[in-house]
Amino acid sequence: MAMKNFLLYVFKIFVLTFVLMFIMDKVYSYAFLQSNKRSKISFIYNSPPTNYDVVILGSSRANNHFVTKMFTDKGLKTFNFGMQGSKLFESDLVLKLLLEKKNKIKNVIIDVDVTLKSENKSDGTFLKFLPYFDDSYVIKEHFKELDDFNSFYYIPFYRYLKFDSKIGFREMFFSVLNKKGNEIDNGGYSSLSENSGNLNTEVLDYQPHRNRYYEEIKKICKKNNINLIAIMTPMCEKAIVNDYFKKVNQLYPEIYNYENIVTEDKYFSSCGHMNDMGAKVFTAKILNDFFSYECD
Amino acid sequence: MFFNSLAFAIFLPIVFFLYWFVFNKTKSTQNALLIVASYYFYSCWDWRFLFLLVFSTFLDYFTGIQIEKSNSDRRRKFWFWLSISVNLGFLGIFKYYNFFASSFAEMFTSFGFKVSPFLLNVILPVGISFYTFHGLSYVIDIYYKRIKAEYNFIDYSLFVSYFPLLVAGPIERATHLLPQVKVKREFNFEKAKEGLSQIIWGLFKKVVIADTCAIYANTIFDHYNSMDSLSLILGTIYFAFQIYGDFSGYSDIALGVSKLFGIDLLRNFNYPYFSRDIAEFWRRWHISLSSWFRDYLYIPLGGSKGGLWMKIRNTFIIFIVSGFWHGANWTYLMWGLINAIYFLPLLLLRKNRNNTDEVDIKFSFSSLKTLLNILFTFGLTCFAWIFFRAENIFTAFNYIQRIFEFNIAFQNLKEQISFTTTFVLLYFVLLEWNNRKIECPLNGKFSKVKILVAIVLILLLGEFNIKNNFIYFQF
Numbered sequence: 094m095a096m097k098n099f100l101l102y103v104f105k106i107f108v109l110t111f112v113l114m115f116i117m118d119k120v121y122s123y124a125f126l127q128s129n130k131r132s133k134i135s136f137i138y139n140s141p142p143t144n145y146d147v148v149i150l151g152s153s154r155a156n157n158h159f160v161t162k163m164f165t166d167k168g169l170k171t172f173n174f175g176m177q178g179s180k181l182f183e184s185d186l187v188l189k190l191l192l193e194k195k196n197k198i199k200n201v202i203i204d205v206d207v208t209l210k211s212e213n214k215s216d217g218t219f220l221k222f223l224p225y226f227d228d229s230y231v232i233k234e235h236f237k238e239l240d241d242f243n244s245f246y247y248i249p250f251y252r253y254l255k256f257d258s259k260i261g262f263r264e265m266f267f268s269v270l271n272k273k274g275n276e277i278d279n280g281g282y283s284s285l286s287e288n289s290g291n292l293n294t295e296v297l298d299y300q301p302h303r304n305r306y307y308e309e310i311k312k313i314c315k316k317n318n319i320n321l322i323a324i325m326t327p328m329c330e331k332a333i334v335n336d337y338f339k340k341v342n343q344l345y346p347e348i349y350n351y352e353n354i355v356t357e358d359k360y361f362s363s364c365g366h367m368n369d370m371g372a373k374v375f376t377a378k379i380l381n382d383f384f385s386y387e388c389d
Numbered sequence: 390m391f392f393n394s395l396a397f398a399i400f401l402p403i404v405f406f407l408y409w410f411v412f413n414k415t416k417s418t419q420n421a422l423l424i425v426a427s428y429y430f431y432s433c434w435d436w437r438f439l440f441l442l443v444f445s446t447f448l449d450y451f452t453g454i455q456i457e458k459s460n461s462d463r464r465r466k467f468w469f470w471l472s473i474s475v476n477l478g479f480l481g482i483f484k485y486y487n488f489f490a491s492s493f494a495e496m497f498t499s500f501g502f503k504v505s506p507f508l509l510n511v512i513l514p515v516g517i518s519f520y521t522f523h524g525l526s527y528v529i530d531i532y533y534k535r536i537k538a539e540y541n542f543i544d545y546s547l548f549v550s551y552f553p554l555l556v557a558g559p560i561e562r563a564t565h566l567l568p569q570v571k572v573k574r575e576f577n578f579e580k581a582k583e584g585l586s587q588i589i590w591g592l593f594k595k596v597v598i599a600d601t602c603a604i605y606a607n608t609i610f611d612h613y614n615s616m617d618s619l620s621l622i623l624g625t626i627y628f629a630f631q632i633y634g635d636f637s638g639y640s641d642i643a644l645g646v647s648k649l650f651g652i653d654l655l656r657n658f659n660y661p662y663f664s665r666d667i668a669e670f671w672r673r674w675h676i677s678l679s680s681w682f683r684d685y686l687y688i689p690l691g692g693s694k695g696g697l698w699m700k701i702r703n704t705f706i707i708f709i710v711s712g713f714w715h716g717a718n719w720t721y722l723m724w725g726l727i728n729a730i731y732f733l734p735l736l737l738l739r740k741n742r743n744n745t746d747e748v749d750i751k752f753s754f755s756s757l758k759t760l761l762n763i764l765f766t767f768g769l770t771c772f773a774w775i776f777f778r779a780e781n782i783f784t785a786f787n788y789i790q791r792i793f794e795f796n797i798a799f800q801n802l803k804e805q806i807s808f809t810t811t812f813v814l815l816y817f818v819l820l821e822w823n824n825r826k827i828e829c830p831l832n833g834k835f836s837k838v839k840i841l842v843a844i845v846l847i848l849l850l851g852e853f854n855i856k857n858n859f860i861y862f863q864f
Contacts, residue, residue, distance in 0.1 A: 095576050095577065095578035095581075096409060096576050096578075098578050099576070099578050099581045099582065102578075102582060102585070103585065106585070106840070106844075109841070109844065110844055110848075113844060113845060113848060114848060117848060117849070250848065254848065254851065254853050255853060257850075257851065257852055257853060258604075258852070261849075261850075262809065262849050262850055263809065
């Protein structure tokens with residue numbers, strides 16, 4: 094009898110915890126769905142459909158290198174969706190999500206270089222999509238191959254528990270207040286400051302591989318009549334690239350190699366990331382090479 | 390296998406089910422199951438050290454019997470010192486050898502002799518300080534004829550390796566635990582219910598209090614050079630709650646888990662931050678270790694009964710050894726030394742047993758004094774924690790020096806204050822204060838509401854992805 098009572102007591106605690114998790118999962122997801130200012134994902138998710146002339150995708154090497162304002166000054170409706178740490182897994186998803194949300198896109202500029210080293214997801218970025226998991230068919234389908242998919246999908250609140258520091262209570266609370274995050278400032282472009290004098294050498298001691306997410310981006314662009322401009326962006330002079338960029342071109346000849354367009358240390362914040370001055374020089378070159386016709 | 394891991398959440402119900410439904414016929418089957426479970430639990434950390442645990446168990450079991458059987462004092466002494474020296478030898482090799490070797494080398498180098506010490510490339514076996522002390526207390530108690538030797542190897546093995554207390558205590562006594570493992574346990578609903586509440590409370594302390602405070606404490610201690618004085622003070626307060634939540638949270642889970650198996654373990658914490666002086670703090674903090682050192686070191690050395698110098702000597706010995714027990718680092722020695730300095734005036738003025746009654750606060754002048762005493766004691770404790778937390782002794786002194794530069798930058802301070810954490814800490818302190826007369830604050834009045842709030846806070850604010858393990862595992 095005592096054991097039966099105890100098992101019943103444990104069962105009640107489990108049910109209570111499960112109910113709480115279910116309710117909190119719904120509350121959190123609802124809160125994230127209301128905000129469009131916290132992150133680039135919330136911006137895509139909750140903004141009205143837009144006709145973009147240029148959409149920029151990629152990692153921090155896209156985020157820090159393409160100055161959105163220089164595009165918009167030329168009359169091109171542009172947003173930089175590059176994200177710190179993002180890989181092609183996330184870039185592919187951003188593009189799919191933009192289309193799911195009925196945005197029209199003429200051109201996609203994507204930074205494809207060091208991200209070709211693997212097909213992994215970015216641990217720090219993919220979790221930002223998780224609050225929209227239940228609501229978006231595209232996100233759910235994209236995440237189906239993840240190891241944790243079933244836990245994320247079937248255990249209520251698990252995603253928020255696991256990534257509390259990124260999509261936990263604090264982020265949910267700010268989403269309720271619709272407090273503006275800094276990701277969407279300056280059309281998504283994030284500028285870096287000048288280097289303090291000594292740039293560390295960056296060594297690219299890995300091999301590029303064919304990447305299914307990049308292939309998928311190419312297919313999507315073709316299907317939706319989007320002009321895809323894939324670019325390798327600059328590295329500093331000290332970088333030991335070991336013919337990495339040449340090897341990328343052997344794999345994907347259509348990727349434009351801009352590795353050596355800007356090289357001087359004064360244009361860099363770190364070896365793989367240009368500062369604001371470098372980004373402006375580089376963006377001017379891109380505008381000149383690809384959009385001079387449209388700008389005229 | 391951490392207590393706050395998914396693996397343990399699977400392990401515990403399986404052992405619970407087998408214990409009460411399959412192996413519940415006799416005390417021997419119950420004990421055998423718990424030993425297998427304990428060895429599995431320990432091997433999840435590092436199976437290679439299982440032999441050390443088994444050897445230590447066998448050594449103390451065998452020497453205990455030999456001490457009891459010996460007719461002559463000489464033989465008793467032989468077996469006694471054999472056990473003590475082998476136990477402390479293992480502890481010395483794994484925990485202290487490298488520290489002494491490199492410290493001596495540094496000392497010789499400072500005198501102009503170049504010495505390259507031979508250092509061991511070994512990791513510290515988890516829980517070694519705890520199970521070694523279990524064994525030591527058992528052998529010492531037999532030697533002084535306080536208890537009889539245990540002849541049942543299974544029962545004795547369980548006393549040493551019982552999984553809830555195996556890796557971070559509480560440090561049990563044979564007089565308390567052995568009688569419990571020698572009888573068949575019957576299921577007790579109230580005890581099991583209490584155990585479950587205590588597990589939830591321990592989990593709350595670990596994942597909400599300790600791990601949340603750890604984020605801020607780590608930021609402040611790791612970047613203390615760029616912090617202002619108030620942020621540095623705040624860093625020590627965060628660490629005070631981190632280490633309390635972490636260690637007492639672990640102890641609560643251990644006690645709670647053990648209650649599920651019908652076994653009571655020694656209480657390890659009794660709301661230490663409500664202490665009115667340092668002597669009271671040490672009666673409330675890590676009680677099983679403090680009382681171990683009191684009974685097996687302080688009292689045999691003469692305690693507080695001798696002359697002035699003996700009292701001073703014994704106080705310093707017990708606190709420094711206690712500090713050193715935590716790890717081979719000058720920071721722990723310093724932490725022990727500071728606590729000895731705090732304690733000494735109370736001892737010399739015979740005020741060390743002034744505050745043995747329940748702490749209470751009412752609207753009166755004396756209560757204001759009590760409150761100030763509590764805050765003062767907490768302040769002293771926080772100051773000593775700087776040494777406990779710092780990477781090395783120089784960092785600790787630099788940290789303190791920066792506090793006393795009285796450089797105040799409110800922007801810097803603002804970045805280190807989280808309103809969620811402040812709110813949770815206030816709730817935590819108030820809940821502990823209101824329930825300080827019972828062992829687990831979630832029991833007693835309004836227990837259902839308190840459990841509900843604890844679960845909600847664990848879900849809302851718990852840090853589950855943090856890679857921090859329990860601090861005391863390293864000891």
